Amino acid sequence: MAMTARQRARVSLYVQAGIFVVAIAALILATDWETIGNSVFNFGKIGPMFPGIFVTGLVNTLIYTFLGFIVGLSGGLLLALMKLSSFPLYRWIASGYIEFFRGIPALLVFIAFGYGVPLAFGVSWNITVIVMVSLGMVASAYIAETLRAGLQAVPKGQLEAARSLGMPQWRAMITIVIPQAFKIVLPPLTNEVILLTKDSSLIYVLGLTASQYELTKFGRDGISSLGAGLTPLLVAGAFYLVITIPLSFLARKFESRTARNNR
């Protein structure tokens, strides 16, 4: 019996839903619920994590992310302007920097600034400075590309109009082009912050004192001290979502607003 296109589409939809249900059922049946319950969902023993995970873990994650973002934004803007410069040396430096820091794992950057640089130059940086620099330098590379795209998305006529009014190049960039570029890059920039929030966890490779713990380190610490298996990590993960989901929501809001009008 021949089916119409609509009937075929419907059957295909049923088949897909069926496969999904079977897969979920198989997963549930294959799971060792007792072990999982003891080692991942063992919420009875995590009491001691509070309120530390709030006042230390969450707060430090936010501080590290914020500092990294400020450095990343400044560095990224500088690199983006260098990349758009008419002076070749600037373009090469910026391209080299971006390729390098985008290409290596952020973990290596943390190790380099946490152990390498203090050894090489005989300086001792405190953790906050190390996070700020490591996170900021990695973020600069990503943010630079985002900002460059945003700057190039501002119509050329805007710069021409500003220059025609007698504004020097730098003034036209600061007053006219950059504010418009920032509106364009707000959604992708929010995504950079989300990535940065998670990358701040890489600080665990450095020796931290208890007051410097951020969420992930807090969770790892809980694994060894609470006897609740991996449950503390699950809690830490939930706190990341507390930060990142509102950010995603904001990003979507910006996106729909810029879609409605370009003001």
Add this chain to the structure above:
Amino acid sequence: MNDVVNSSAGSTGTIQAAGVAIKDLRKSYGSNEVLKGISLDVAPGAVVCLIGPSGSGKSTLLRCVNLLEQPNQGTIHVGGFEATDPDVDIDKMRRKVGMVFQQFNLFPHLDAKRNCSIAQTKVLKRSQAEADKVSMHNLERVGLGHLADRFPDQLSGGQQQRVAIARALSMDPELMLFDEPTSALDPETVGDVLSVMRNLAKEGMTMLVVTHEMGFAREVADRVVFMDGGVVVEEGVAEQVISSPTQPRTKEFLRRVLDPTHIDIEE
């Protein structure tokens, strides 16, 4: 539109008009020479319309005058400045030269009044209060005082172009350049923009206008310059060039522009 037609005097009372002198100007993009030795004089207070087919180099010529394009050869004098002098203070010169673009190029993140005041405060270092006063005066001058707090995307094309003119006027220019100011407009808003420009001409502003509006050119321009293929083919008194051109290329162009439905069967 009475407020437009009857508006008077510039922000500083009288317009100080500058002249333009262009000598043997050449401009190439790679091997493509778009200006092949243009000489053109605009007396202070005069209105000169540049007409010609697209690709004739008239917009490029206009953009060379305030150095949005860098000429390869020749000289341009604007008021007391030699634009083609490598040591010229470009920004200082541009303050004297207002530019109006085909696509308006208003700043979308600023309302109409801020569009007019931003360069006054940042470049001329006027106080915000003084700049606002000048901005309002010029917005009223183009008939848009009541829309001063609108953003560009809340204005029609014709209104945006009039704000763009007010923005340029707020810098007290001595010369105004218009690059096809009505080409991107809906037909019904063209008249408002042209009447603002007509008024400006009456007030004694030096104007160099690239346009396809032959009616405007004939009525307002002191002289019309017909360009084709990067050279000036014909120039003269507006009425004479438009009504009784002497060069065959000018005749051909005007016939096409003035009667777009005309089909030349022999071609």
